[in-house]
Amino acid sequence: MIFSLETMLQLSIILPVFAVVGIVATGHKPDLREGVTISTSLVLLYFVITLYQGIKQGESISVQWWEILPGLQLSFNIEPLGMLFALIASFLWLITTVYAIGYMRGHEEKNQTRFYACFAIAIGSVMGIAFAANLFTLFIFYEVLTLSTYPLVTHAGTREAKQGGRIYLGILLSTSIAFFLLAIVGTWFVAGTLDFKPGGVFDANVNTTVAGVILVLFIFGIGKAAIMPFHRWLPAAMVAPTPVSALLHAVAVVKAGVFTILKVCVLIFGIDLLAVLPSTQFMLYLAGASVLLASLVAMRQDNLKARLAYSTVSQLGYVTIGALLATSSGVIGSSMHIGMHAFGKITLFFCAGAILVAAHKSKISEMRGIGLQMPITMAAFFIASLSIIGVPPTGGTWSKWFLLMGSMETGQWIIMAILMTSSLLNIAYLLPIPLRAFFPGTKTAFAGTGIKEAPLPSLIALCITTLGCVILFVYPQPLYELATAIVATPGLAHGQ
Amino acid sequence: MLAHLPILQVIVPLMAAPLCLFLTRSRLVWLFTLIASGLAFLISSLLLQQVMVSGTIIYELGGWDAPWGIEYRIDQLNAFLLLIISAVSTIVLLAAHTSIKQEIPADRHTLFYILYLLSLAGMLGIVATGDAFNVFVFLEISSLSAYALIALGKDRRALWASYQYLIMGTIGATFILIGIGMMYQMTGTLNMDDLSKRLPEVAHTRTVFTAFAFVIVGVCLKLALFPLHLWLPNAYAYAPSIVTAFFAATATKVAVYLLIRFTFSVFGLSFSFTALPLQMLFVVLGLLGIFAASIAAIYQKNVKHLFAYSSVAQIGYMIVGFSVSTTTGLMATLLHLFNHALMKSALFLALAAVVYRIGSVQLSQFHGLGRQMPFTMAAIVIGGLSLIGVPLTVGFVSKWYLALATLENGWWPVTALILLGSLLAIVYVWRIVEVAYFKPPIAGRESIKEAPLSFLIPIWTLVIANIYFGIDTRLSVQVAQAASQSLFGVSP
Numbered sequence: 001m002i003f004s005l006e007t008m009l010q011l012s013i014i015l016p017v018f019a020v021v022g023i024v025a026t027g028h029k030p031d032l033r034e035g036v037t038i039s040t041s042l043v044l045l046y047f048v049i050t051l052y053q054g055i056k057q058g059e060s061i062s063v064q065w066w067e068i069l070p071g072l073q074l075s076f077n078i079e080p081l082g083m084l085f086a087l088i089a090s091f092l093w094l095i096t097t098v099y100a101i102g103y104m105r106g107h108e109e110k111n112q113t114r115f116y117a118c119f120a121i122a123i124g125s126v127m128g129i130a131f132a133a134n135l136f137t138l139f140i141f142y143e144v145l146t147l148s149t150y151p152l153v154t155h156a157g158t159r160e161a162k163q164g165g166r167i168y169l170g171i172l173l174s175t176s177i178a179f180f181l182l183a184i185v186g187t188w189f190v191a192g193t194l195d196f197k198p199g200g201v202f203d204a205n206v207n208t209t210v211a212g213v214i215l216v217l218f219i220f221g222i223g224k225a226a227i228m229p230f231h232r233w234l235p236a237a238m239v240a241p242t243p244v245s246a247l248l249h250a251v252a253v254v255k256a257g258v259f260t261i262l263k264v265c266v267l268i269f270g271i272d273l274l275a276v277l278p279s280t281q282f283m284l285y286l287a288g289a290s291v292l293l294a295s296l297v298a299m300r301q302d303n304l305k306a307r308l309a310y311s312t313v314s315q316l317g318y319v320t321i322g323a324l325l326a327t328s329s330g331v332i333g334s335s336m337h338i339g340m341h342a343f344g345k346i347t348l349f350f351c352a353g354a355i356l357v358a359a360h361k362s363k364i365s366e367m368r369g370i371g372l373q374m375p376i377t378m379a380a381f382f383i384a385s386l387s388i389i390g391v392p393p394t395g396g397t398w399s400k401w402f403l404l405m406g407s408m409e410t411g412q413w414i415i416m417a418i419l420m421t422s423s424l425l426n427i428a429y430l431l432p433i434p435l436r437a438f439f440p441g442t443k444t445a446f447a448g449t450g451i452k453e454a455p456l457p458s459l460i461a462l463c464i465t466t467l468g469c470v471i472l473f474v475y476p477q478p479l480y481e482l483a484t485a486i487v488a489t490p491g492l493a494h495g496q
Numbered sequence: 497m498l499a500h501l502p503i504l505q506v507i508v509p510l511m512a513a514p515l516c517l518f519l520t521r522s523r524l525v526w527l528f529t530l531i532a533s534g535l536a537f538l539i540s541s542l543l544l545q546q547v548m549v550s551g552t553i554i555y556e557l558g559g560w561d562a563p564w565g566i567e568y569r570i571d572q573l574n575a576f577l578l579l580i581i582s583a584v585s586t587i588v589l590l591a592a593h594t595s596i597k598q599e600i601p602a603d604r605h606t607l608f609y610i611l612y613l614l615s616l617a618g619m620l621g622i623v624a625t626g627d628a629f630n631v632f633v634f635l636e637i638s639s640l641s642a643y644a645l646i647a648l649g650k651d652r653r654a655l656w657a658s659y660q661y662l663i664m665g666t667i668g669a670t671f672i673l674i675g676i677g678m679m680y681q682m683t684g685t686l687n688m689d690d691l692s693k694r695l696p697e698v699a700h701t702r703t704v705f706t707a708f709a710f711v712i713v714g715v716c717l718k719l720a721l722f723p724l725h726l727w728l729p730n731a732y733a734y735a736p737s738i739v740t741a742f743f744a745a746t747a748t749k750v751a752v753y754l755l756i757r758f759t760f761s762v763f764g765l766s767f768s769f770t771a772l773p774l775q776m777l778f779v780v781l782g783l784l785g786i787f788a789a790s791i792a793a794i795y796q797k798n799v800k801h802l803f804a805y806s807s808v809a810q811i812g813y814m815i816v817g818f819s820v821s822t823t824t825g826l827m828a829t830l831l832h833l834f835n836h837a838l839m840k841s842a843l844f845l846a847l848a849a850v851v852y853r854i855g856s857v858q859l860s861q862f863h864g865l866g867r868q869m870p871f872t873m874a875a876i877v878i879g880g881l882s883l884i885g886v887p888l889t890v891g892f893v894s895k896w897y898l899a900l901a902t903l904e905n906g907w908w909p910v911t912a913l914i915l916l917g918s919l920l921a922i923v924y925v926w927r928i929v930e931v932a933y934f935k936p937p938i939a940g941r942e943s944i945k946e947a948p949l950s951f952l953i954p955i956w957t958l959v960i961a962n963i964y965f966g967i968d969t970r971l972s973v974q975v976a977q978a979a980s981q982s983l984f985g986v987s988p
Contacts (some may be wrong), residue, residue: 066968068893068967068969069893069896069897069969069973070968070973109752111599139503139887140887140888143886143887147881154933154934157934158708161934162930162934166926166930168925169922169926170922170926173884173886173919174922174924176921177884177915177919178912178915178916178919178924181895181899182899182911182912182915185896185899185900185903185911187902188900189903189904272956285825344704368582397674406572426599
């Protein structure tokens with residue numbers, strides 16, 4: 001190894017930021033510029049995988065930068081959950097970059113240098129979120145992520161883009177300052193520390209009302225988790241180019257949200273305390289309502305990306321539910337769902353983008369019969385839909401399995417019913433799309449138009465992620481091991 | 497030489513002012529002013545260093561003993577303020593030569609620099625002195641030169657704005673003078689240190705109570721506490737851009753300093769917060785100020801007006817921190833004093849660059865500037881983010897302490913309101929961002945270029961300071977902490 005694990009940890013955050021310099025410097029030569037992006041993402045993936053192996057061998061990796069305010073340190077530490085998130089994000093960044101090359105050129109987007117530069121900063125901040133050792137560090141990168149994705153959302157520079165960007169930034173920044181920051185200051189005030197600690201940071205005899213209020217503030221404040229009523233930013237963000245929607249608004253940004261919630265639940269509150277807070281049950285129902293309502297709204301969307309966005313809102317609710325169930329199955333289910341949903345949803349978005357580039361269609365009603373022209377894309381869409389629904393042979397099965405177990409263990413029958421109903425709704429709003437694409441029934445406008453599959457890089461990317469969905473069914477061990485390690489961390493069960 | 501630093505701090509710019517008359521060429525005068533202000537900055541850094549190492553410095557003017565002669569008393573609090581004022585003044589001056597070439601007729605350039613130096617000397621004097629009457633003298637020096645500076649604005653409305661400020665400022669100064677007079681009548685002394693020892697003996701009298709009320713109201717007029725802020729927006733909007741950048745970062749800060757000095761050191765904490773329901777009054781007015789002024793800022797069409805209202809809102813934050821009246825609360829106020837000076841000087845200086853290029857700060861004229869003046873607009877964005885309180889900028893540091901201070905007192909609704917208030921900042925900052933980045937340039941203005949380096953260097957010095965002091969908070973936090981602890985130590 002050239003670098004120590006600690007150095008790699010830091011480099012995985014800094015490297016994407018350095019890449020920005022390279023991207024901007026090579027901006028006038030697209031091939032070189034994309035070369036910089038691809039090689040950065042390869043190196044990043046290498047770092048993250050090496051870190052993963054280090055973690056597997058039981059090494060503890062942590063780095064401290066400096067104190068910003070007395071007691072508030074910028075510091076990083078790798079624990080299983082963060083590792084899982086970093087693995088997914090860095091792997092999918094590589095795939096998305098490949099996809100983006102095909103998409104951005106095929107779609108003749110402008111300002112591509114800015115696009116790749118902001119993308120790299122966003123990934124750097126995702127790594128910062130994943131490896132943050134305390135809430136303060138996490139909050140900083142959380143805000144950087146919001147700000148660095150704003151130019152991506154408004155990439156087109158049109159009226160709609162401006163409008164979408166306004167909602168995006170408005171909700172994410174507002175919730176994070178008004179609630180998240182307040183929750184952090186509250187935690188600091190009550191517990192005296194912001195470090196993530198197995199079993200939580202609060203005393204055993206903490207006032208449960210106060211802690212309950214802080215929990216509510218956290219759940220509302222982490223707007224990236226898109227719990228209703230603070231979910232509007234996600235559909236609004238769909239004005240962004242598809243690779244952005246795919247990686248950031250199906251994987252990186254939203255997963256940063258639920259990841260934070262999971263981390264707060266497990267490592268700030270601790271599941272023992274969480275289980276006795278008065279507001280947990282209320283928040284659980286809120287997340288349940290979010291799951292159901294978002295599914296219902298998704299059914300009514302004709303724009304494919306909007307439907308996928310609402311589907312994401314609904315699926316994010318699953319993760320929050322799993323965290324709030326406060327049992328080990330719930331937490332395992334939640335963390336696995338972060339990964340499973342990532343692969344499924346990114347594939348769906350890749351498909352949506354492929355259709356847009358190849359056939360210039362964004363409405364579902366116009367996609368009837370398109371399967372005959374774009375068979376690979378629509379087959380991928382079908383498989384990824386299965387993963388979202390949660391049926392074999394796709395990875396989504398496992399996470400839903402554990403989530404259902406968790407809700408049964410705790411006797412949350414209503415939540416269980418919600419999860420089941422939502423799966424049915426998933427079938428109703430996702431499966432008809434590929435089915436109608438292959439079996440249009442009547443003659444369609446596509447016959448003889450000469451529409452072909454999307455550009456090759458995009459096609460390769462979406463095949464890889466589809467394959468991922470299937471592989472994660474056969475071989476979910478890496479995810480499972482990390483997920484169990486989260487709850488198996490010593491001291492967790494007893495809240496030391 | 498080092499022993500004379502406290503007086504040199506004031507005397508250098510004060511003496512430099514008339515000397516400007518001997519230099520005829522505008523560029524020379526500018527250089528001379530810059531050197532004078534730079535010297536003041538150097539002196540203030542040395543003073544701060546000395547104070548942090550060896551504690552309060554007492555300097556007797558002309559060698560006369562304290563209660564009879566005038567005494568300059570530099571502790572952590574005023575050393576901190578001196579540093580803020582002289583640093584901002586120097587950085588802003590870097591851009592002055594380029595900026596006033598367009599905004600002020602050539603024959604008034606010398607006049608401008610003289611007034612600028614007088615104003616600087618006045619502010620430094622208010623802060624440095626330990627004599628209550630001396631405060632009034634320097635207050636008048638800085639105010640009178642400020643009225644004239646504002647009136648130099650190109651727009652004719654500057655005259656009216658200056659007049660408004662003149663009336664309000666004079667009322668304020670008179671109130672302060674009346675207050676000081678009453679204190680003198682009761683105690684026979686003007687020395688602040690002496691006053692703080694003698695006032696408790698007569699604290700129960702109605703005269704002292706009245707004196708306190710006069711001083712507080714007078715100071716609040718000067719610091720533009722809502723609803724006494726009416727003079728501020730126009731004064732900032734129509735003054736020459738450089739003047740706005742200088743005043744926005746310093747003038748109200750000096751008044752906040754006076755508030756702290758009079759309540760904590762002169763009248764004493766126990767008297768100040770029991771004589772009047774000051775805590776209640778200030779927390780309510782502070783919060784009202786935050787919301788009313790932020791909302792007003794959202795509806796402004798002139799960007800200078802917009803940031804002027806934002807300044808009134810930011811004063812609200814300082815006042816809320818003050819009203820908590822704990823060490824953390826006062827620390828939050830002092831930190832915001834420092835941080836806000838950095839933000840607003842960066843923002844107004846960037847606006848000065850915009851004025852230099854397009855001659856207007858109407859929001860409707862900002863179309864397409866994001867592309868045409870990328871560095872200037874980026875500075876406005878970062879300054880704006882700092883105003884919002886995004887982490888890694890100075891704004892976050894002050895928000896954090898303010899939130900902590902109010903929570904410590906159990907005022908959680910206030911904490912929530914403070915954070916909600918900062919959401920309004922998102923709205924008004926983003927109005928500018930959207931216009932500048934999403935609208936195409938106005939027809940006929942495609943050739944607008946980036947501002948010259950003489951603007952960009954000071955602007956970005958301030959912007960980088962906004963980020964640097966958001967990451968490395970040792971200087972600001974340590975000094976603010978030491979200052980607020982010593983203030984509480986003096987009068988527990």
